[in-house]
Amino acid sequence: MLTIGLTGGIASGKSTVSRRLTELGATVIDADAIARALQEPGQPGLEGIVEEFGPAVLTPGGRLDRAALGALVFGDPQARQRLNAVVHPLVRAEAERLAAAAGEDAVLVEDIPLLVETGQHGRFDHVLTVQAPVAERVRRMVEDRGMTETDARARIAAQATDEERAAVSDTVLVNDGPVQQLLDRVDAWWERHVEPRLPSPARPDRL
Numbered sequence: 001m002l003t004i005g006l007t008g009g010i011a012s013g014k015s016t017v018s019r020r021l022t023e024l025g026a027t028v029i030d031a032d033a034i035a036r037a038l039q040e041p042g043q044p045g046l047e048g049i050v051e052e053f054g055p056a057v058l059t060p061g062g063r064l065d066r067a068a069l070g071a072l073v074f075g076d077p078q079a080r081q082r083l084n085a086v087v088h089p090l091v092r093a094e095a096e097r098l099a100a101a102a103g104e105d106a107v108l109v110e111d112i113p114l115l116v117e118t119g120q121h122g123r124f125d126h127v128l129t130v131q132a133p134v135a136e137r138v139r140r141m142v143e144d145r146g147m148t149e150t151d152a153r154a155r156i157a158a159q160a161t162d163e164e165r166a167a168v169s170d171t172v173l174v175n176d177g178p179v180q181q182l183l184d185r186v187d188a189w190w191e192r193h194v195e196p197r198l199p200s201p202a203r204p205d206r207l
């Protein structure tokens with residue numbers, strides 16, 4: 001098994017990269033998706049959050065009020081730390097379960113937005129970081145996701161810097177052009193770093 005840690009700041013292009021890696025044959029584990037699943041009603045993530053933050057972070061229908069919790073944690077490092085302490089161990093356990101279920105021959109990619117912040121870079125064979133200009137990421141969050149610029153910048157400030165991520169990465173994919181350019185860079189990375197480490201296809205013995 002080859003293990004790849006995929007990371008990058010919010011709205012940098014991680015999901016675009018992970019979709020391409022799936023097309024190329026990787027098995028992708030998505031930490032954000034695991035976190036969301038654990039926050040469904042009845043799941044331990046939601047129960048832990050309500051214990052920590054009280055019922056004010058629930059909608060009248062009993063679901064997690066993501067906007068309310070986001071407003072609470074992205075402006076307050078201590079509240080964020082409390083949220084992380086509830087959610088991250090659960091996400092980590094579920095990711096480990098999924099990783100164990102992937103076959104021995106898998107190229108396993110874990111897409112973890114907070115890979116560097118949570119000190120996980122050492123547990124992968126290769127750390128792949130997507131990096132995009134901050135102004136472009138803010139523009140995407142504001143125009144495509146309807147955030148205010150203040151909220152977008154608060155999220156960026158809640159994460160490691162590009163320099164901190166680059167310092168522990170084996171590869172930085174720079175996403176500063178059209179999407180196709182990013183996809184081409186993913187393909188080039190795969191050819192250089194993954195293909196040489198794949199088991200060669202079984203060939204018949206010829207005598």
Ligand SMILES: CC(C)(COP(=O)(O)OP(=O)(O)OC[C@H]1O[C@@H](n2cnc3c(N)ncnc32)[C@H](O)[C@@H]1O)[C@@H](O)C(=O)NCCC(=O)NCCS
Pocket residue numbers: 009010011031032035065066067069070073080083084087091112113114155158159
């Ligand atoms: C606070 C919450 C409810 C806000 O939900 P919302 O739907 O607005 O955002 P979403 O979950 O889609 O996350 C979007 C992005 O925000 C960033 N982000 C999320 N949580 C955090 C955090 N604790 N610290 C820094 N950045 C974060 C990541 O880049 C993530 O990709 C949610 O982000 C959450 O539960 N976060 C804690 C879990 C977590 O740390 N997830 C990220 C990696 S596992």
Ligand SMILES: Nc1ncnc2c1ncn2[C@@H]1O[C@H](COP(=O)(O)OP(=O)(O)OP(=O)(O)O)[C@@H](O)[C@H]1O
Pocket residue numbers: 008009010011012013014015016017032113140144175176177178179180182
């Ligand atoms: N090079 C690019 N040119 C134009 N749009 C792009 C480019 N790269 C990504 N995008 C768009 O920017 C948005 C963010 O990209 P993506 O979802 O891949 O990032 P992400 O890092 O997974 O984001 P998040 O951390 O919020 O989950 C998407 O709408 C995507 O289509």
